[in-house]
Amino acid sequence: MILQHIEIENFRNHKSTSFDCSSGVNLFYGDNGEGKTNILESISYFCLTRSFYALSDSIVAKADENGFTATGCLKSDCGVQYEVQIKYNRDINQKIITVNKSKVDKASALIGWFPAVILSQEQGAITYGSPGDRRKFVDFVLSQSSRKYLDNLIEYRKILKQRNRILADIQTGRIRNKEEVEVWNESLIKTGTSIINKRKEFTKNFQKLVIEAYSQISGNSELPKILYSPSFNCSEENEDNTEDFFKKALENQSLTEQKIGFTMVGPHRDDFLLQINEMEAKNFASQGQHKTLLVALKMAEFFYLKNACNETPLLLLDDVLSELDEKRCNKLIKSAVCKGQVFITSTDKHALNGLSPDVIANVRKYLIKRGRIERVEEEAKIN
Numbered sequence: 545m546i547l548q549h550i551e552i553e554n555f556r557n558h559k560s561t562s563f564d565c566s567s568g569v570n571l572f573y574g575d576n577g578e579g580k581t582n583i584l585e586s587i588s589y590f591c592l593t594r595s596f597y598a599l600s601d602s603i604v605a606k607a608d609e610n611g612f613t614a615t616g617c618l619k620s621d622c623g624v625q626y627e628v629q630i631k632y633n634r635d636i637n638q639k640i641i642t643v644n645k646s647k648v649d650k651a652s653a654l655i656g657w658f659p660a661v662i663l664s665q666e667q668g669a670i671t672y673g674s675p676g677d678r679r680k681f682v683d684f685v686l687s688q689s690s691r692k693y694l695d696n697l698i699e700y701r702k703i704l705k706q707r708n709r710i711l712a713d714i715q716t717g718r719i720r721n722k723e724e725v726e727v728w729n730e731s732l733i734k735t736g737t738s739i740i741n742k743r744k745e746f747t748k749n750f751q752k753l754v755i756e757a758y759s760q761i762s763g764n765s766e767l768p769k770i771l772y773s774p775s776f777n778c779s780e781e782n783e784d785n786t787e788d789f790f791k792k793a794l795e796n797q798s799l800t801e802q803k804i805g806f807t808m809v810g811p812h813r814d815d816f817l818l819q820i821n822e823m824e825a826k827n828f829a830s831q832g833q834h835k836t837l838l839v840a841l842k843m844a845e846f847f848y849l850k851n852a853c854n855e856t857p858l859l860l861l862d863d864v865l866s867e868l869d870e871k872r873c874n875k876l877i878k879s880a881v882c883k884g885q886v887f888i889t890s891t892d893k894h895a896l897n898g899l900s901p902d903v904i905a906n907v908r909k910y911l912i913k914r915g916r917i918e919r920v921e922e923e924a925k926i927n
C-alpha cells in the first residue's frame with residue numbers, strides 16, 4: 545500500500561503539519577528534537593491505531609492542547625482509497641477512529657488493514673533482550689496478521705490479570721478458598737492454547753523467511769534459527785496435545801503459584817530462541833551478527849505480513865541507517881520499495897547517499913524544524 549498524504553494537528557510538537565508523500569522513499573532529516581520521529585509515530589497511528597512506543601495517547605497530544613488529530617490517505621495494493629482518521633480528546637480520554645468517515649467501533653478491528661514494519665533503536669532488544677522483548681515482537685507480527693490472535697491475546701491478558709489477582713490474595717492470606725483460582729483455569733487454558741498453537745505454526749513458517757533473508761545479507765555460511773520455547777513442555781509439531789500439557793503444567797505448579805502469588809505457566813512466560821549456527825544469539829553473537837539477524841527478522845516480518853495481510857507493509861526506519869551498514873540497509877529497503885513505501889528519519893541529509901541507486905528511487909527529502917516541514921526536495925536519484 546501507499547500512504548499518499550498525512551495531516552497532523554496538535555500532535556507532539558507539530559501544531560499543524562500536512563504533506564504529500566513520495567510513493568518511494570521519504571527521508572525526514574534535521575537536528576535532534578525537531579520532530580522527525582513524531583511523524584513516524586503519526587504513521588503508526590494509521591497502521592496500529594496507537595503509537596509504536598508511547599504508552600498512552602495523552603502524552604502524544606501537544607502539551608498545551610487538549611487533543612490531537614491525525615489523518616492519513618492510503619491506497620491499498622489493489623487500488624482502493626482509504627482515509628483513516630484518529631481523533632483524540634485528552635479531556636475525556638476518548639479516541640475516535642474513522643475510516644472513510646465511518647466510525648470503527650474497536651481499535652483492534654483496524655489492525656492488520658494497513659500493516660507496518662518498524663525498525664528503531666529500541667528494537668535491538670529483540671536479539672539482545674529478555675523473553676518479553678521477543679514475545680512482544682512475535683505478538684506484534686501475529687496481531688497484525690491475525691484478528692483471532694489479537695482477540696485471544698486481549699482476552700488472555702484479562703483472564704491472567706484476574707487469576708493473578710486471586711493468587712496474590714491467596715498468597716497474602718486474604719482469600720482462603722483455593723478453588724477461586726481454578727474457576728479461571730478453563731478459560732486460561734482455552735485462550736492460551738489458541739495462542740500457543742498459533743505461535744507454533746508461526747515459528748515454523750517464519751523460520752524459512754528468516755533463513756532466506758539472512759542468507760541474502762551474509763551468504764550461506766551462517767544458519768540462523770528461531771525456535772519456539774513454550775513455558776511448559778509440549779510437542780512442537782502436534783497441536784492437539786497443547787491443551788492437555790497446559791492443564792498438567794498448571795496442576796503441577798498449583799502449590800508454587802499460591803506461594804508466590806502469580807501464574808507460572810502459559811504464553812505470558814514463553815520465549816523464542818534466536819540462534820546462529822546453533823549458538824544462542826543473545827549470548828554468543830557478535831555485534832555484526834546481531835545487526836544482520838535483526839535486519840533479517842525485519843525482512844522476514846515484511847514478507848510474512850505482506851503474505852498474511854495481502855497488502856504490502858510500510859517500512860518505518862527511525863534513526864537506524866547510521867547503525868546498519870550499506871549492505872544491510874540496501875537489502876532491507878529493497879524488500880519494501882518494489883510495491884511499498886519507506887519512511888526514514890536521520891540527522892543526516894545525505895544518509896541515503898551510499899545506497900545503490902536501483903534501491904533508492906523516488907526520494908523526497910523533508911527538512912524538519914521545530915515541529916514543521918521547513919523544506920521539501922525531490923530527488924529522482926541520489927548523488
Ligand SMILES: Nc1ncnc2c1ncn2[C@@H]1O[C@H](COP(=O)(O)OP(=O)(O)O)[C@@H](O)[C@H]1O
Nearest residue numbers: 556557576577578579580581582603605606607
Ligand atoms: N506532547 C508533546 N507536546 C509538545 N511537544 C512535544 C510533546 N512530546 C514531545 N514533544 C517534543 O517533540 C520533540 C521531539 O520530537 P522527535 O520527533 O522525537 O524528535 P527527533 O527529530 O529527534 O526525532 C522534542 O522537542 C519534544 O519536546
Ligand SMILES: [Mg+2]
Nearest residue numbers: 580581863889
Ligand atoms: Mg528521533
